[in-house]
Amino acid sequence: MDKARLRVLVVGYGYWGPNLVRNLVHCPLTQVTAVCDADVRRLAKARGLFPFVETHTQLDAALQAGVDAVVIATPVSTHYPIALRCLDAGKHLLIEKPLTRTSAEGADLVARAQRAGKVLMVDHTFLFSPAVRRIKQMVESGDLGDIFFVDSVRINLGLVQRDINVIWDLAPHDLSIIDYWLVQVPARIAASGKSHVNNQEDVALVTLDYDKRLFAGLHVNWLSPVKIRQTVLGGSRRSVVYNDNEPTEKIRVYDRQIECSADPEDKHRVLFDYRLGDMWSPYVGTGEPLQAVVQHFAECALHDRTPLSDGVAGLRIVQMLEATDRSLGLAGQAVPFLNTVEAPRLPLAA
Numbered sequence: 173m174d175k176a177r178l179r180v181l182v183v184g185y186g187y188w189g190p191n192l193v194r195n196l197v198h199c200p201l202t203q204v205t206a207v208c209d210a211d212v213r214r215l216a217k218a219r220g221l222f223p224f225v226e227t228h229t230q231l232d233a234a235l236q237a238g239v240d241a242v243v244i245a246t247p248v249s250t251h252y253p254i255a256l257r258c259l260d261a262g263k264h265l266l267i268e269k270p271l272t273r274t275s276a277e278g279a280d281l282v283a284r285a286q287r288a289g290k291v292l293m294v295d296h297t298f299l300f301s302p303a304v305r306r307i308k309q310m311v312e313s314g315d316l317g318d319i320f321f322v323d324s325v326r327i328n329l330g331l332v333q334r335d336i337n338v339i340w341d342l343a344p345h346d347l348s349i350i351d352y353w354l355v356q357v358p359a360r361i362a363a364s365g366k367s368h369v370n371n372q373e374d375v376a377l378v379t380l381d382y383d384k385r386l387f388a389g390l391h392v393n394w395l396s397p398v399k400i401r402q403t404v405l406g407g408s409r410r411s412v413v414y415n416d417n418e419p420t421e422k423i424r425v426y427d428r429q430i431e432c433s434a435d436p437e438d439k440h441r442v443l444f445d446y447r448l449g450d451m452w453s454p455y456v457g458t459g460e461p462l463q464a465v466v467q468h469f470a471e472c473a474l475h476d477r478t479p480l481s482d483g484v485a486g487l488r489i490v491q492m493l494e495a496t497d498r499s500l501g502l503a504g505q506a507v508p509f510l511n512t513v514e515a516p517r518l519p520l521a522a
């Protein structure tokens with residue numbers, strides 16, 4: 173056994189699990205020992221691609237396969253019971269977004285992982301995207317000035333989930349990106365949406381109202397015929413448009429803004445002017461974010477470090493999602509965001 177490698181069990185080999193296994197197999201710090209899925213047809217697919225990996229339908233048997241860590245890529249409602257068994261068995265955990273179905277479950281996992289001295293990381297994949305990292309640098313360096321708004325659109329013909337609505341499925345991406353960029357939590361959250369294909373909302377709008385002048389809006393939608401993955405971050409000095417569908421120029425920086433000044437002839441009047449400056453596209457790397465996710469998880473587990481997207485960060489996002497549920501129940505009325513976990517402390521570098 174190569175002691176420098178983290179031996180990993182992947183639970184859930186549906187849509188996302190194969191991407192995790194592929195990246196774990198190619199990561200120099202990890203060795204995929206076993207794959208567990210309740211569906212034997214999914215396991216046959218895993219064996220076809222990775223014949224050296226043990227496959228199991230039962231979690232308890234899979235945990236005996238000689239593993240140091242477990243990656244959980246099952247439906248959200250199953251994350252908590254599976255994670256509990258893995259922590260009881262003394263394993264480090266990488267759990268798919270969102271961490272859990274409730275904040276009580278998430279808080280319990282955070283506490284148990286801390287007590288056990290095990291790494292608990294959430295796959296907030298986009299925090300490991302070179303474009304998102306580059307924008308974080310711009311926010312931190314003050315290049316953009318004060319941030320006024322975030323406007324994000326994440327829509328396509330989606331994989332309709334049975335146990336969660338479109339907000340719980342897609343908004344964790346935007347919420348975790350915004351949380352990482354802004355390092356502050358909203359004061360109020362509002363959500364409205366409608367269901368068309370099953371009983372869960374499949375189109376929705378979410379707004380995050382921060383103290384002072386900052387405001388964020390998210391559009392998430394499983395029914396859109398076109399795929400849009402675009403986020404606009406508006407600052408007092410510059411603004412950024414992040415288009416994740418663009419193969420190369422994912423970020424465009426705009427030196428454009430409305431400027432106001434007092435009218436020299438009438439001090440009670442304000443004059444508005446448009447600054448129409450340059451637009452440019454800074455270089456960002458091309459690495460696959462999920463490869464960086466699994467590498468970071470392995471480094472944290474092997475060297476006892478706290479992950480960038482740890483359980484606390486995952487719990488904060490679950491609390492925001494719960495606030496959207498409360499707002500949906502009140503026909504879209506804004507609800508206070510009750511942040512009971514410690515303030516964000518996300519560093520720039522993983």
Ligand SMILES: NC(=O)c1ccc[n+]([C@@H]2O[C@H](COP(=O)([O-])OP(=O)(O)OC[C@H]3O[C@@H](n4cnc5c(N)ncnc54)[C@H](O)[C@@H]3O)[C@@H](O)[C@H]2O)c1
Pocket residue numbers: 183184185186187188189208209210211214229231244245246247248250254268269270295296297331341
């Ligand atoms: N990070 C990302 O960009 C991203 C993208 C897609 C999905 N996800 C997340 O990945 C997770 C899985 O989503 P998916 O779309 O792959 O779902 P899926 O339904 O396609 O696959 C889930 C798999 O888990 C298996 N499973 C269910 N319960 C199980 C259990 N108790 N024990 C063992 N196997 C079990 C199912 O048989 C299925 O093969 C979700 O948390 C989702 O939010 C993340």
